[in-house]
Amino acid sequence: SKSNIGLIGLAVMGENLALNMERNGWQVSVWNRTTEVVDNFINGRAKGKNIVGCESLEDFTTTLETPRIVMMMVRAGNAVDEVIEKIVPYLSEGDILIDGGNSYFKDTERRVKDMYASGFYFVGAGVSGGEEGALNGPSIMPGGAAEAWPRIKPILQSIAAKANGTPCCEWVGPGGSGHFVKMIHNGIEYGDMQLISEAYFLLKHLQGMGNAEMGDIFARWNEGKLKSYLIEITGHILLHKDVTGAYLLDRILDVAGQKGTGKWSVINALELSIPLELIATAVFERYLSSEKLLRMIAAKTYPRKKPEVVSNKEELIEEIHQTLYAAKLVSYAQGFGVLKKASETYDWKLNLATIARLWRAGCIIRSTFLDDIAYAFEQDSNLENLLLASHFSKEIQEALPYWKKLVATAAHEEISSPAFSSALNYFYSLTTDRLPANLIQAQRDYFGAHTFERVDEEPGKFFHENWTGHGGNTKSGTYNA
């Protein structure tokens, strides 16, 4: 019999997705650039399973029922275009291609268009959850050619993670929207990881706490409102010992890598003119971490005193707990702000509640907190900012005294906590009706006749002042980039 779906690319994500599909009753054909990889899979993990290994792309396409569904799990970038170019001669009109990698959404946008023109349906699907998720249920964010959705839906929803029985796989929108949503997911993942790392460091240095105790604290936090995958695995990581019996975490070099999705999130926030400061901080901190040599030299130039141990331990733990929650909320408010603006700009009609629900299980940022976010957007689909939702404003009000105290203590004790303080400053800037931007406008007008609006005049009316008495009356244009 013919296979229901074909899978290209047998790295760990591809293999695991194929096994997941097969386990859910689908016959899967697989192909990989290197035949040896196919053989190893077929004679190894796929042995005795309803999985068909193929030597050539031509064979591969003939084993699939038509219209064909082909999912690619190859490295983002040129490799995707190469596979498309190679497979297209063997496809027929109406066939569907799904790209399940971390492709840049603008590439996906172009591929959707090009494939339409050739008579094929292209879907860019964000897939999150790492190896484990791919095998047992990832979160899937498909977008692109909507014609493909009814056909791929039963397969993708069957393999997706379930949150209270609902599959974490829903149609996101047209064009590159699926990959855009995955990109923001990853940006949020960077933010969460940075925040958790700051919490760890403050527990360690403001209390001199050991890994075992910190591991217990994270386990405890994982029972409450911070309950999430990343908090859970942090608890495990803290307790993990290597073969020598030493805590492995303490032996890991403090230099963070990255593959680009966090950076793309920030670049797109800049392009859309929406603040994404927390994620930007997380990305820049990874860059700074990798300047290890420079940091070592600078540490000698500016020797640091040992932080004072904060006397009230339980109080400090609660400060960190509340700060982690509040700063995380700021990060999600910013991330969803970018999604909202992208949706308007690209006319994607994203459903923010649906997106929050997609992330409740399977993916790296899965948490109970996403239920509250989904609820907030369900109550008000035009919600301008998550911090305005009544549930969250209550939470922020509760956290604020702890949050500002902790940021002040960290600054005083000379421990960097850039994401915690960035979040707090965003909160202060957001929640005031008077910023010092009046001075920026005055300066712009002073040196460049860029004009300003006045508080005592109608908005949209622009003025220029002859600040020095010898400037002219010629104004500069008033456009905003």
Ligand code: 6PG
């Ligand atoms: C996921 C992850 C995954 C990502 C890794 C690595 O959702 O399963 O986001 O897609 O590739 O987390 O990301 P960095 O190497 O950029 O940290």
